[in-house]
Amino acid sequence: MDPTVIIAGGGPTGLMLACELALANVHAVVVEKLLDPSGESRGMGLHARSLETLDQRGLLERFGDDTPVWPRAHFALMWMDLSDFDTTFTYIVPQWRTEKILDERARELGVDLRRGEVVVAVDQDDDGVSVGVRNAAGEEYRLRGEYLVGADGGGSTVRKLAGFDFPGTDSTYHGVLGDIEEYDAVDGIETTLYPDKGMYAAIPLGPDVLRIMTTEFDAELPPDDQEVTLDELRASVKAITGEEPRVGKPRWLSRFGNASRQVTAYRRGRIFLAGDAAHVHYPMGGQGLNSGIQDAVNLGWKLAAEINGWGPPALLDSYHAERHPVAARVARNTEAQLALLHPVGKIGPLRDLFGELLQYKEVRRHLIEMVTGIAVAYDFEYPDRADGPHPLEGRRIPNATLATSDGERTVAETLRAGHGVLLDLSGGDAESVDVSNWAGRVDLVRARPVEEIDAAVALVRPDGYIAYAHGDGSDPEGLELALKTWFG
Template sequence: MSQTSQSSESSPSSPANQRVVIAGAGPTGLLLAAELRLAGVETVVLERLPEASGESRGLGLHVRSLEILHQRGLVDRFRTPETEAWPAMHFGLFWLQRPEGPKADYTLAVPQWKTEHALEARARELGTEIRRGHEVTGLSQDDERVVVEVEGPDGPYRLEAAYLVGADGGHSRVRKLAGIGFPGTGSTFYGVLGDVVVKEGDTVAYSAELYPGGWLANVPIEGGRKLRLMTTEFDQERPGDDVPVTNDELREAIKRVTGSAPDFEETTWLSRFGNSTRLADEYRSGRVLLAGDAAHVHYPIGGQGLNTGLQDAFNLGWKLAATVQGRAPEGLLDTYHAERRPVGQRVCVNTQAQVSLLYPLDKITPLREIFAELVKFKEVNDYLLHLVTGVGTRYEVPLPEGAGEPHPLLGRLVPDAELVAADGPTSLASHLHDGRGLLIRFAEGLDAEGWTDRVDVLTAEPHPDLDAAALLIRPDGHIAAATDDPAVLRHALATWFGAPADTAGTDTDDTDATDATAGGAA
């Protein structure tokens, strides 16, 4: 969409205080846009690149990301007949055993460009406006709005909005303009990656091997038609950013690591990466929020960056929509920082821990020998698997005084389950497609009266994996209540969805509940 130079844009039919602007059309920004549009919020995505790059820094969708996509009815866009599951997951190159059964495809090998393509299609279907070739150059904010300065193809203009979200990567312009600190460490080593065209008739297999000076991963992509070669060298100085990455640099890096140079002719993409680890001080500064790499960067091991960004967007979308539309309980938007920053911090810590298990090999070999014994224990294996995939993420959910010990399911992502309702079998996830709250009643006497404009109600027969009289599920799939106590249920409804409709704006016995906010992530 072209803009007149120096114009200030505001639509009478959709006022600026009802609009959200997102900087960045990567997976995080596109999923967030789709979530906002699902709730009916006008959303504009600004992307500085004139067209999609086709690059694939991220290569996999972890099981937790697949579950949230399933909750929106989107997972089949990614789980296509040619999509393969990664054969293994690792922690510091210690191979972990995946659970058997329905989650056998724990990580799907989906190149980032395909993820972006599918999410952009979803965002556009819902009415998102995506402006390519438009770059954020400045911002200002007050109590009522944020004004975004933009440089577009036809010149500069201003765009007013209720909120601005920076999903514009590790070098985030939005984060810098908002003055949000990004402390951490710079890179101490670097790697080269290249996507190599596989010769006709050749077969390639996934592998990752550790050597004294670094490690090399071979990852089949695009149905085995290409091979990603990814090196890491611990004792080589990184070339300057102005030095182009070449096929020879990739060959020489592989030879230094493994002792032999690979035979390949054509690469379709080359890039360098480092191990800089940084975490934003705040995920929110007034009317500016951060998500994805704009909020956290780390060494790219285990494919955690893209997935953590998707989960940031899923957590933020419904909260921001409720806030913009004036239906959020007080403090709801602040729970985004409270819940997601601890997750980002754990990702930064676990990637640093994995690096500590890789180098220097002559000194850490005894530690690796002990660690190899530890990961044979199922409890250790599962803990590490849940750590790197995010499956173990559990948010702290406030309970009213005297409620007793929290239910084991509380704060966790609800598992999909086949339920039996009055009209027959139904999938739990299918009832989350619209992005609303959901109350599942397994017993009489519990309801969402006063909240049915925001929360759907499903009555079902008891299920062994969902051992509670009722479950209240937030729009992001996390369990906000698992209880047989009507008072606890009403507290949770007020905490996450605001005052009941018949008492909104009046004093009620539940007003104290709206002051409660969630804590961090366990």
């Protein structure tokens, strides 16, 4: 059988997308260039929105109760305590572990994961996409699918072969990253800005591995094809800190920059991009990995709806409309953070002023919600709707505990099947709509009112965002319009 969706890239974005599709009974093939999982981790944290997403698919518990929680966030290395904000938290999770959990889940759902294979050609027509693939033995074959998704990272082959425009700026700084097994002991996590020189960080990843990261300001960029060495890492640390570290036996070495680029369109016909394939920026605060997971969950149910024959008009186009502005905002905030780091002679007074502003809780809230993705909300419009929009619409549904006739369930648990959910919290007062017309797409859940959800009725999309809400449930026409808009 030809695959329905071909996904290039088996990182968190590609694997999450594959799981979403499989949950909706859509066949997918993941083509991943690495023959075996690398055990390497560029990303080190999962923010609240990603954790909520994993929870709504029953995956959060697989990380275990002993997963460390990071108590702070920063903006341009100006640190903010998260304890004032009980809905904000970050798990310290190396990317390889997230990939392992998603890989296991994908295999449980029957995803066809092909390792050691790369995409070498892409052609699309009105009926589908043909993808040339080269396997580990050097043999080439073709896959045929209805859609192709490039989730193959910042150097995306799919993006290049399909001709996506990728404007932006090139790197002017460069950094070196190393996971080291032999090193001098450090006391907790160290992150330091050295004025006019760069940034240095040392992060223990476990009992026997230390991550060292540097970013050098105004340093000559090495050639892209130059291998990263332990000597380069040592030299970079010394150039910034003035001290040469005693380190040895690197587990992994890599180089990164501050290029900032984003495709102008997330879709070209039957080809989509997600994660770093669609947007790259300086790795500040783990925003890239988390944005990629959210891309996947936004796109997955929409692709499945189209393939399963009930996707309403313009549903697939809403992927770009919703996710492109989010990544653009991430790129802007990382650029703003870099602008607050260098050159210190010019921006020192601005950093001092920022430090004063951070004494205000609402300023901290604004920045924390920005860099963790909590502030993400989508603009929905229903031109034929009589009532105006409810304040909850376009925002993520709070994970309240619901008292139903079948016992207590969290909102996340109602989303496990990957369907939309109509929450009736009216106590029987809402004017009903027969959701049986959307059987298999929308599940009806009746529960007692809860303080966290200030509405009598809420229609929740499979990705956890509220498509419609009403204060007393007296607008069945508006609800039906929302059901048709999102669920056909």
